[in-house]
């Protein structure tokens with residue numbers, strides 16, 4: 041039968057992790073921590089299971105977790121989301137984003153993505169029957185280009201997806217940029233998906249500019265969070281979406297007939313663990329130390345380091361090392377040097393080679409040192 045997504049193959053993350061395993065390479069490709077989460081979080085989930093929280097939770101998620109997220113948004117970003125009508129627990133950010141896209145994009149609607157972008161956005165829009173409109177971030181700096189975004193908007197534009205801190209470029213949007221976006225969207229009825237899964241990984245004293253802080257954006261936004269990223273448990277696949285009640289109502293219509301709801305004990309466990317904000321408040325410093333260790337290790341190498349303002353990624357320019365394309369270089373690096381990375385071209389629909397690859401530094405210090413030692417040989 042005709043393929044729904046004829047251009048989709050296996051994700052680059054799966055491909056590179058398999059290659060890394062095959063060659064016993066240090067895996068700095070796919071973004072996930074190689075260290076354990078806080079045992080207190082495990083205890084909290086265990087306690088929830090033993091307390092009998094093992095049947096279906098409410099469709100939108102358990103009350104205590106929605107309450108905890110509502111409080112967190114208010115404290116951190118100054119916006120009150122109603123726990124009952126404006127927050128939904130999802131099976132990770134991936135399901136949240138697909139569900140939000142399906143909820144608002146009708147066949148023929150246009151949806152804008154800013155390239156490079158996370159690899160699920162484009163297939164998600166195509167699944168909904170939408171027309172993908174790709175707008176490049178400024179080459180080299182990866183900053184949003186508002187003239188280009190403005191030029192891409194038409195009466196059919198239904199959706200814009202943004203992501204800060206940004207995967208893969210590790211840039212973060214500034215307050216001024218968020219205000220500019222707010223101004224640009226003001227005369228439109230465009231819906232925004234703000235993918236904020238790396239919200240707690242911002243460095244050098246910068247603040248995360250959540251769309252929740254900007255009334256004109258929050259009023260039209262699905263704001264996506266991931267506990268997998270925040271609590272070092274990417275395999276748990278659990279996150280949330282915060283959105284105004286009217287958007288949430290549409291979101292839940294799709295959600296209830298997609299996953300219906302998300303596993304109960306993790307929800308209770310996370311809600312319990314969230315009573316202490318320290319784990320996420322400490323995250324910027326925790327990851328900044330890792331970023332600095334990794335950058336210091338490569339400082340005198342032939343890799344040219346790009347800025348890493350947020351997320352757990354470090355991009356490097358490889359043009360001083362190799363004439364291979366990014367994709368071939370990542371394969372070669374994994375096989376011959378024993379370090380896996382992700383080519384930036386994987387985040388573009390039309391593979392665009394700019395000689396940049398992405399490393400993930402969400403790793404034990406010893407893993408990072410091992411990788412550095414190998415990379416410095418080049």
Ligand code: PMP
Nearest residue numbers: 132133134158207237266268279
């Ligand atoms: N958005 C971005 C930008 C990501 O990097 C990721 C994780 N790689 C996701 C969404 C998906 O997050 P989750 O694992 O919670 O589905």
Ligand code: GLN
Nearest residue numbers: 051053054069070071207
């Ligand atoms: N978000 C992770 C990354 O960018 C990978 C998630 C996945 O494997 N789909 O590396």
